[in-house]
Amino acid sequence: MSDKMQASSPExxxxxxxxxxxxxxIIGSGPAGLTAALYAARATLKPLVFEGDGFFETMPxxxxxxxxxxxxxxxxxxxxxxxxxxxxxxxxxxxxxxxAQYFGAQCENKRVTRVDFSRRPLRVECDNEVYHAExxxxxxxxxxxxxxxxxxxxxxNFGVSACATCDGALYRxxxxxxxxxxxxxxxxxxxxxRHARSVTVVHRRDxxxxxKIMAERAMKHPRIRFEWNAVxxxxxxxxxxFRKFVTGVRLRDTKSGEERVLPCDGVFIAIxxxxxxxxxxxxxxxxxxxxxxxxxxxxxTSAPGVFAAGDCADHVYRQAIxxxxxxxMAAIDAERFIQANPLDETL
Numbered sequence: 001m002s003d004k005m006q007a008s009s010p011e012x013x014x015x016x017x018x019x020x021x022x023x024x025x026i027i028g029s030g031p032a033g034l035t036a037a038l039y040a041a042r043a044t045l046k047p048l049v050f051e052g053d054g055f056f057e058t059m060p061x062x063x064x065x066x067x068x069x070x071x072x073x074x075x076x077x078x079x080x081x082x083x084x085x086x087x088x089x090x091x092x093x094x095x096x097x098x099x100a101q102y103f104g105a106q107c108e109n110k111r112v113t114r115v116d117f118s119r120r121p122l123r124v125e126c127d128n129e130v131y132h133a134e135x136x137x138x139x140x141x142x143x144x145x146x147x148x149x150x151x152x153x154x155x156x157n158f159g160v161s162a163c164a165t166c167d168g169a170l171y172r173x174x175x176x177x178x179x180x181x182x183x184x185x186x187x188x189x190x191x192x193x194r195h196a197r198s199v200t201v202v203h204r205r206d207x208x209x210x211x212k213i214m215a216e217r218a219m220k221h222p223r224i225r226f227e228w229n230a231v232x233x234x235x236x237x238x239x240x241x242f243r244k245f246v247t248g249v250r251l252r253d254t255k256s257g258e259e260r261v262l263p264c265d266g267v268f269i270a271i272x273x274x275x276x277x278x279x280x281x282x283x284x285x286x287x288x289x290x291x292x293x294x295x296x297x298x299x300x301t302s303a304p305g306v307f308a309a310g311d312c313a314d315h316v317y318r319q320a321i322x323x324x325x326x327x328x329m330a331a332i333d334a335e336r337f338i339q340a341n342p343l344d345e346t347l
Contacts, residue, residue, distance in 0.1 A: 021132045028139030030062025031320045032310025034096040035327030036137045041103035053111040062141040064089035117283045117303035135305045135334040142273035142311040151235040159246025164188040180270035186214040188270045193223045202227045229254045275312045299330040
């Protein structure tokens with residue numbers, strides 16, 4: 001399918017001037033967004049990156065900024081003799097951002113609040129500011145899922161967290177629970193052993209979904225134990241004055257249905273992620289889980305000139321390196337699309 005076949009007839013706003021229209025706007029600043037910015041900048045497309053404002057699902061740098069040690073991003077490691085040390089997530093993000101900016105990418109700490117992809121030039125809004133672009137790359141990533149029980153909301157930030165890197169140091173010499181059975185849960189559990197006295201992993205099945213190496217590390221660690229075939233049905237706590245504290249979790253056995261209380265001081269939820277695509281409903285085709293649908297082996301979305309990269313479109317691999325790879329693809333797709341579908345030169 002050619003780029004021309006993907007595009008609709010440009011219908012530019014007659015009040016717009018050509019110099020007001022960006023060639024590429026990138027929404028998101030994780031490995032996908034920043035790699036797209038790097039490639040777009042080297043193609044002299046002068047990309048504008050909206051990194052987010054640090055609130056809710058718009059954290060600059062994405063999920064990688066709350067990852068401690070990354071050992072599997074090719075080349076992003078340090079060596080001490082024959083011992084490998086991974087770089088931290090923030091270090092990797094900072095390195096890619098600096099590289100993209102060197103080639104001309106512009107990064108803004110702003111949160112996109114609304115888009116209109118119904119015609120070109122494409123419209124992107126950050127609160128009351130309006131931007132226009134020939135193409136847009138969506139790289140908004142994904143955010144942590146929660147259990148969805150009332151007590152979780154009650155004690156969120158008062159002993160309930162989805163980020164061990166952010167909050168682990170608060171639990172020095174305390175007992176904590178990690179809910180989940182994938183790589184994220186194992187990484188959280190292992191990190192928490194640096195601070196906590198004990199870490200209990202609660203998993204609804206009798207075997208982990210995590211990769212073999214992560215599962216083995218967690219299961220061999222002397223301060224990590226496992227509660228198999230169990231789910232958290234309630235988070236228990238108390239309030240003293242204006243402060244709230246977690247005191248334990250109520251577990252239900254998934255086979256027998258029996259319930260019991262496991263005392264703890266903190267609960268870390270690590271049960272997966274949901275794509276940050278809420279603002280694209282009605283603008284882009286999404287699957288039933290909310291992930292952006294792309295066409296074939298490309299990054300093309302259902303809207304001409306809009307491309308998707310990273311975890312907002314990937315529910316299978318969800319790795320920093322695959323996100324970066326699709327960011328590269330999206331930048332190349334955007335460059336070719338712009339060349340094949342120029343806006344009215346009279347603007």
